[in-house]
Amino acid sequence: MFVLLLTQTFPLVMIIPPVYRLMAPLGLTNNLMGLIVIYSAFNVAFATFLMQSFFDAIPKDLEEAAMIDGCSRFQALRRVILPLTLPGMGATLGFVFTAAWSELLFALMLINSDSQKTFAVGLLTFIAKFGVDWGQMTAASVLALIPVCIFFAVIQRYLVQGLTAGAVKG
Numbered sequence: 001m002f003v004l005l006l007t008q009t010f011p012l013v014m015i016i017p018p019v020y021r022l023m024a025p026l027g028l029t030n031n032l033m034g035l036i037v038i039y040s041a042f043n044v045a046f047a048t049f050l051m052q053s054f055f056d057a058i059p060k061d062l063e064e065a066a067m068i069d070g071c072s073r074f075q076a077l078r079r080v081i082l083p084l085t086l087p088g089m090g091a092t093l094g095f096v097f098t099a100a101w102s103e104l105l106f107a108l109m110l111i112n113s114d115s116q117k118t119f120a121v122g123l124l125t126f127i128a129k130f131g132v133d134w135g136q137m138t139a140a141s142v143l144a145l146i147p148v149c150i151f152f153a154v155i156q157r158y159l160v161q162g163l164t165a166g167a168v169k170g
Helices: 002-007 012-023 032-056 060-068 073-084 086-102 105-110 119-126 134-164
Strands: none
Touching (some): 012 032, 032 086, 032 105, 060 073, 073 086, 086 134, 105 119, 119 134
16 A cells, blocks of 8 residues: 555656656557546556545455355455445545546646647647636636536535545444
């Protein structure tokens, strides 16, 4: 766990040149698949750290009881443990989605074509050399919030359960 957390301490600016040198020969620059790979790789440490606390909160007795009732270890995981971690998965998904949606540095580095740009990179087009088009930037920012609001409306039940899990004992 310490090694996973250690990966989060490096500044992203320091990681950009090696990441680009790895992605360019693989053909993962200037397409969204490269961003998916990068966002997945950089968010897995945080997601693992967050989910570990939810898995640690589940008593081992529940898994053992399921195995006594005839479940295999995999069936106990699928039928007992995973349903109990759904709130944690919802909270983790919310944090990871927000981090990926608002990330600018890797999207700016890896995407060159206008058709592949993310919302965060697209918002930079409203900033000119001698001014900012505040009206259009504000309108585009509101449009960028719509998918986020819809996403959080869908996972709201799991998010609230996940954020309050373990807050009250008893």
